[in-house]
Amino acid sequence: MFQDFKLVEDRPVAIQVKEYINRLIIKGALQAGQKLPSTREMSLLLKVSRNTVIAAYEDLEDAGFTYAIPGKGSYVAAMADQSAEEHGSAGESAPWRIDWKTKVNEYAEAAVALDRIKHGIRAPKGTISFTSIAPDESLFDLGDVKRAFMDRMAIEGQVLLNYGYAKGYKPLIDYLMRYMENKGVDTRGKDMLITSGFTEGFDIVLSALRPAARSGAAICENPTHHTAINNMKLQGFEITGIPMERDGIDVQRLEAVLQTGCFDLAYLTPSYHNPTGIVMSPAKRSAVMNLLMRHQVPVIEDGFNEELRYSGAHVAPLIATVGQGNGVIYIGSFSKVLFPGLRVGWVLGDRTLIDALESIKRARTIHTSTIDQSILYQYLINGNFDKYVRKARAEYKRKYELTKACCEAYLPEARLSGDGGLHLFLTFPPSVNTQELLEACMERGVIFTPGDKFFIHPGEGTNTLRLGFSRVTDELIERGIRIIGEQARSFL
Structure with a gap:
């Protein structure tokens, strides 16, 4: 006994000794009433100082x-031995086993089936990866x-x-309300809920x-x-996708589509759309909002990457176009x-709606x-945000222009879209299947995101891909896109 103790770095030694002896007690290797070795003897057995063992023994007694x-x-102590028996560690009873596949519900099964990350690409070290848009x-400063x-x-x-508080940290809410006002939003009659990123906010709103009484009906870009x-x-929403134009x-x-039925919501990303990177024109923003207002379809606006515009004038978010109206929920x-490590997002919308969302969040x-x-x-x-965004925008603009130039040089047959943000979207002729292209590129150490995952129905977008460049070096951007181009030509 005591021969399998191994120290690990970056943890106090006394805590490691305490946890080691604690595990032996729980497993039943040390029985109730059994005398532990003296502190001097234990220090020799574990090859640690006596003071370390003294501290560990004191913590064990306190616990x-x-x-x-x-x-x-x-x-x-006797209670530790009883705990071991209750857990069946003495081998007197068979371990309790449940087949959890038969217990989880359809929601869990659907989540697993839709989890592209879990079933996604496992690329070896050294691969040129265009999959991330982080x-x-x-x-980071x-x-x-x-x-x-x-x-x-x-x-x-x-x-x-x-x-x-479920609603959020009030100083941050006050700051973000002013931030949205600076985007042209009329915040009268509106309120805000702080969430753990966009995804939680979107899920709560949905x-x-x-x-x-029925399945929901949603409209979104496709x-x-x-x-x-x-x-x-x-x-449980049935989704109707509307095609994208330039x-x-x-x-x-x-x-x-709006004339064919009743819809519960529309989900739109008007700026630096994911995955196409398209910025919706002011004329279309006005036309879309007039249509949805006429049909009384609430809008969930995804404020994705609005700060990363590299050219042209700022375009106001959809929620800014409705004035005191309350038909838009901005996330x-x-x-x-x-x-991204600070999981903070926000939902801005009608005060009555936010009051309900706060209770769901709580x-x-x-x-x-x-x-x-x-x-x-x-x-x-502290004034760091504007300084950081200027630096980030300049660097990402440079990478954006480099990536765009490489695509135009090595992938002339692909149609590009993307007016900013951290990615470009490529549409190839129908003969190019990007899942098959990915497999060919992986053999040469390059990966990207096939575009079909962004479409509503299976079989759509099989000739598209998203190219994220934010975390790729200049040299690897050029080399990776050249390899994609060489492989793509074999499909044409």
Whole structure:
């Protein structure tokens, strides 16, 4: 006994000794009433200092796993032995087994089936990967983030470590309300809920708008964000996709679809659309909003990557076009431009709706991490955001132009779309199947995201792909796109 103890780095040794002895007690290797080796003897057995063992023994006694008899030493407490018997570790009963595949419901099964990440590409180290549209962590200004953390903790650290409010951290809500006003949004009659990123906010909104007596009916661009497709399907919505044109959604097709039935919501990404990268033109924004208002279809607007425009004038979000109207629900996040590790997003909408969403949020997760919210707030009020966005926009613009130039040089047969953001979308002639192209490229160490995952129905978009460039070096951008071009020619 005691021969299998192994130290690991970066953890206090006394805690490791305590946990090791604790495991032996729980497993039944040390029985109730059994005397432990003396602290001197145990230090020799485990090859640690005696003071370390003394500290470990004291912690074990505090936790109720051992007791001490003055002048005699430490002994295993009876309750630990009973716990071991209850767990069946003595081998007296067979382990309790359940076939969980027969227990999980259709929702869980559907989530597994739709989980592209779980069933996605497993590329070896050294692969040139165009699959990510996350920000480049080399641009993160860690010094400013550390200062924001220390500043906020110094002001109200003890409060931040306690429970927060379901609606969100009020200083951050106030800041973001002003931020949205600066985008042209009339916030009168509106309120805000802080969420753990876009996805939670979208899921909460869907659960509030899903009809109780029938399947929901949703309209969205086709293609669109695959996570949004998954969430709508999991929430029981039947999705009608509207094709995209060079300047946004096909308005004529949208009008025709709206005349065919009743829809519960429309999900739209008007700026730096994922995956096409298209920015909806001002004329189409006006036409789309007039149509949806006429048919009384609420809009969920995804404010995806609005800060990463590289050319042209700023285009106001859809929620800014309705004035005091309340038909648009805006979901925002800084995840793609700032720090995805801080899971902070927000839902801006009618005050009555936000009141209901707050209760759903409280029932599900109580609140979003208050520390995350407060760090983001302090980072923003310290004036770091504008400085960082300028730096990030300049770097991503350079990579965007490089990627675009490489695509035009090595993939002349593909039609490009993407007016900003962190990716380009490519549409090949019908003879190119991008799933098969991916397999060919993987053999040469290059991967990308086939575009069919962004379409509503199976079999659509099989000749498209998304090319994320944000985390790829200049050299690898050029080399990777050249390889894709060489492989694509064999399909033409």
